[in-house]
Amino acid sequence: MIQRPQPDDRFRTxxxxxxxAVSWVFLGLCPPVISALHHTGTTRYGSLALLAVIALCYTTVVAFPRNPVLRPHTFLGVLVLGFGALSLLRGDGAALFIVSLPHFWLFARSPRYSIALSGAAAAATAVGIIRHQSWHVEDFSTGNIVFTLIGYAASVLLGLGVVRIVEQSDERARRLGSELENAQSRLAEAHRLQGATEERERLAREIHDTLAQGFASIIVLAEAARSSLDTDPGRSARQLFSIENTARENLAEARALVGSALRSGPALGSVAKTLRRTLDRFAEDTGLTVTADLPDVECDQPTRIALLRCTQESLANVRKHAAASAVEIVLAPSPDGVELEITDDGQGFVVEDSHGFGLNGMRNRLAELGGELTVTSSLGDGTRVLAVIPTNSQV
Structure with missing residues (x-):
């Protein structure tokens, strides 16, 4: 993985x-220019011309880094020749060479090129100084040559140290980037698995609350229709009609599950009418007395579905387990949201001992909407189911 410099890194660079660049101009170029003005003849004009060429090349490389004519290595070559020529003219090129050493590490392709080109510049500077001073024996001094060689050696050591630090930083960045990518991959996989698990749980709950309950109702109605086929044909016909309607509803529910029906947005129809149809079907199929208080409460689609599923599950439990004779259902708005209460006069049960999928499914469904399910029951005293969904799930 290639690490690209971050915006802050590029800004700092x-x-x-x-x-x-500012330091190089003031400490590297300006002193030789000022010194050249105190000379005459060839030394003055030759020095100023060489410094102008070096400054122009540097400006071009910085302003046009992709210039096909003057590339960074060409500029470094100009520096090598320029240092040699200036040293030959003046005999004091060590200072400019030392101040210019960072150029060889900023513009060279690699540390190897930096060492080679800066070494060539050091050699050209030293040779120029020696040649100049050989012409002026009275001014011969090894000071500039020593400073040139010391500067070159120090730049090599410092440059290699900086390169090593940068390489270690890049390696750490690559390692951290790889670890971050792995963590992101694991997180994405965890999200995917969590989403798949939640979707399986949702489908299982929907199948239990719709298709499974419908099939259970069809079985009960079919058994009743078969037992009364000879003694009460009219009742058997009504039960067969209920079987047909239940099967049609199951088919519609199955298509909705396969097609991932919308689960948000405005409710499609009145929740009171939807619950009333469910209660009428239940009363017709079971013969139980059903009392309902169902005002027209406005709510969104998820809330409507949750209220319908809680009603269907509660009525299915009454049919299968309660042995009740009457059921009462009350739907009402409250200061905190919508309340649905379903009670029966059946045999009841111990709530703490019940671990069925139906009650847990209702609790999970309401919890997704910020709601709560309360089940109150005891043996011989019937059952009360209270579902509360907060206002933030309403329109």
Missing amino acids: RTLRRWY
């Missing part, structure tokens, strides 16, 4: 380069 540009800032450092600008500061070095």
Whole structure:
């Protein structure tokens, strides 16, 4: 994985380069220019011309880094020749060479090129100084040559140290980037698995609350129709009609599950009418007395579905387990949301001992909407189911 410099890193790099450029101009170019003005003849004009060429090449490389004519290595070659020529003319090129050493590490392709080109510049500077001083034996001094060689050696050591630090930083960045990518991959996989698990749980709950309950109702109605087929044909016909309607509803529910029907947005129809149809079917199929208080409460689609599923599950439990004779259902708005209460006069049960999928499914469904399910029951005293869904799930 290739690590690209971050915006902050690029900004810091540009800032450092600008500061070095300013320092190089004032500490590297200006002193030789001022010194050249005190000379005459060839030394003055030759020095000023060489410094102008070096400054022009640097400006071109910085302003046009992709210039096909003057590339960074060409500029470094100009520096090598320029240092040699200036040293030959003046005999004091060590200072400019030392101040210019960072150029060889900023513009060279690799540390190897940096060492080679800066070494060539050091050699050209030293040779120029020696040649110049050989012409002026009275001024011969090894000071500039020593400073040139010391500067070159120090730049090599410092440059290699900085390169090593940068390589270690890049390696750490690559390692951290790889670890981050792995963590992101694991997180994405965890989200995918969590989403798949939640979808399986949702489908299982929907199948239990719709298709499974419908099939259970069809079985009960079919058994009753068969037992009364000879003694009460009219009742058997009504039960067969209920079987047909239940099967049609199951088919519609199955298509909705396969097609991932909308589960948000405005409710499609009145929740009171939807619950009333469910209660009428239940009363017709079971013969139980059903009392309902169902005002027209407005709510969104998820709330409507949750209220319908809680009603269907509660009535299915009454049919299968309660042995009740009457059921009462009350739907009402409350200061905190919508309340649905379903009670029966059946045999009841111990709530703490019940671990069925139906009650847990209702609790999970309401919890997704921020609601709560309360089940109150005891043996011989019937059962009360209270579902509360908060206002933030309403329109």
